[in-house]
Amino acid sequence: MAKRPTSQNVADMAGVSKWTVIRAFTPGASITEESRAKVMAAAGQLNYRPNLLARSLATNLTHQVAILVDDFENPHKLPVLERLTLELQAEGLVPMLVNINERFGHVHALLNAGQRQVDAVILFGTAFRNETLQDARLEGAAPMFVLARDSQIPGVPAISCDATIAIEELCAHLREQGYRRPGFMAGPQTLSTALGRRRSFKTFWVRHGVEHVPELPAKSYSMTSGAEAVRHYLQETSAGDRIDVLMCENDALALGALDVLRSEFGLRVPQDIAVAGFDNIMFADAPAYDLTTYEQPIEDMVKTTIDMILGRRERQTVQLRGRLVVRGSTKRT
Amino acid sequence: MAKRPTSQNVADMAGVSKWTVIRAFTPGASITEESRAKVMAAAGQLNYRPNLLARSLATNLTHQVAILVDDFENPHKLPVLERLTLELQAEGLVPMLVNINERFGHVHALLNAGQRQVDAVILFGTAFRNETLQDARLEGAAPMFVLARDSQIPGVPAISCDATIAIEELCAHLREQGYRRPGFMAGPQTLSTALGRRRSFKTFWVRHGVEHVPELPAKSYSMTSGAEAVRHYLQETSAGDRIDVLMCENDALALGALDVLRSEFGLRVPQDIAVAGFDNIMFADAPAYDLTTYEQPIEDMVKTTIDMILGRRERQTVQLRGRLVVRGSTKRT
DNA sequence: TCCACGCTTGCTACCGGTAGCAAATATGGT
DNA sequence: ACCATATTTGCTACCGGTAGCAAGCGTGGA
The missing domain is CATH 3.40.50.2300 (Response regulator)
Known part of the structure; x- marks a missing residue:
């Protein structure tokens, strides 16, 4: 399989430097219409798109959110997952679905998510022990949010139905x-x-x-x-x-x-x-x-969670009213 | 929030070079028991774990697999998702769940997954047009697999029930x-x-x-x-x-x-x-x-798909027998 | 004509790892 | 004791972007 083209490839083709290529793909960057057009033409030819992995490494932001689920028996999970993925995607966030079970526990999942540098972790209705989430190894990990369940853990907001x-x-x-x-x-x-x-x-x-x-x-x-x-x-x-x-x-x-x-x-x-x-x-x-x-109130809960993740709302436990x-x-x- | 420690931080603490630290975390690498112990001690103190983002960038392997789903109304999705996530995780692969809908179509999702450098994409029971997946922009994207549905597209294997x-x-x-x-x-x-x-x-x-x-x-x-x-x-x-x-x-x-x-x-x-x-x-x-x-045959279908993703099985359309x-x-x- | 200023472009350094070569050190045989 | 060989360690270059500085260029006012 052909390797994906990089900004350098596009730059060579367009006769500019790779930084100019990057600028053409950065909204609001300082670049002339002329250069941008040249770059875009070359990029279109080569089918170039910026590598988000490299971007994440440099910016320290992955726009990935881990969703931990442990009970796939409950049909209720499906509509919530649908809403959650929908709203996350609308904000440019990518949901990572993690199946929590005996062989793959919370700590394991959280460490893994941490290594993948996710921006946040949503514990969606999972059954955990408070001590688990206070494991020393989880120090400095991604911010956690508990969805559709209580949480007594300080610093871990819960968003649930009242x-x-x-x-x-x-x-x-x-x-x-x-x-x-x-x-x-x-x-x-x-x-x-x-x-x-x-x-x-x-x-x-x-x-x-x-x-x-x-x-x-x-x-x-x-x-x-x-x-x-x-x-x-x-x-x-x-x-x-x-x-x-x-x-x-x-x-x-x-x-x-x-x-x-x-x-x-x-x-x-x-x-x-x-x-x-x-x-x-x-x-x-x-x-x-x-x-x-x-x-x-699924929609409300999901939106509240995402607002907290994005820092548009104070990160604290809330209980929302259902119907x-x-x-x-x-x-x- | 404190920044995550890097191999260099551990190296400084353990009095070795960062490459020795990496080796301590690489199974089968050439390193003395003594150095490994020193590194592990320091790593434990600092709570260090290798950054998988950086690794992915360097190795060109993310161990991430995108799962595209478009019909969350069907309760059948849940057990398959459970199995799929379970088996993917068992192979060290991370499932990325992508909700396909009017606002977020196949091409969009596939391009996005491509930018995130996923190793494979699973189209799980989604309704697509053949032309969609043959979009020129998808050239050189991640290998696709159609799960639980037919596919007439050459080069896109389908794994379904006969x-x-x-x-x-x-x-x-x-x-x-x-x-x-x-x-x-x-x-x-x-x-x-x-x-x-x-x-x-x-x-x-x-x-x-x-x-x-x-x-x-x-x-x-x-x-x-x-x-x-x-x-x-x-x-x-x-x-x-x-x-x-x-x-x-x-x-x-x-x-x-x-x-x-x-x-x-x-x-x-x-x-x-x-x-x-x-x-x-x-x-x-x-x-x-x-x-x-x-x-x-959910388990069989899922395992077959993963075997194909990992290259342990020939990538071709198969129909498996159910019950x-x-x-x-x-x-x- | 000349210089100041602003916009555009290129550059270096960096994110945190990997690959593979080269130097340093340990091991073994005679 | 000494050299050949194996193992361990450190190094450079690189993955493909980002950040921010510095140089290049064009324009306008004095």
């Missing part, structure tokens, strides 16, 4: 519909950065006189875990003691639960039991599910 | 179940690279004496388009003339169709009409859908 408001709105709706025996399905609790949804949920019901809120623990944030969790709960609980509304930490769990409630236990939703989720994934809207849920989406799975009437 | 075998297997199953009035729901046909699924489907039924195979055109590969397409078909067709099995070009279309068949027209699946899809997305397995479908997944939506018995 869980307190969200859960208040959701619960107010559930109470209004007459539900009084709430249960909560929670994802893995091993991480200190667990979402505040569970806490807000309990707080609401305690305030309204419901002391005991059963918890259905799920192994992961997936449909199958949601199915398992509700199956286990129903097998262990007598019909009389059963909850009448199940709030799930996200839609994936909720949809898994819904399937089991209906197809395995023959329960009617929402007559026998209501179900609500969080995220408003595409399938929540399908007639087969018709799930009440809460939509995160309640009421559907059939919680409408008793 | 549609002929897949459709043969699917149709054989449908015929065996007694279905004799097949219909096909096709995605947008504007592109010359349309999938071969439709052709194979017609071929099968013509061979088995079914001359007329109605076609249900969908505007895009999404659930809502699938819903629309089937809605339109049922409104236009009298009950007697109706098909008894609907094959959809992918699962997203199939699930949208299923929802409409059941909830809007009160049809029973598979008794009144059977439905089959393609891709085996997560929700195809849900009790609410229980969709018969065909699973693409038929029979579920309730086509089981009459």
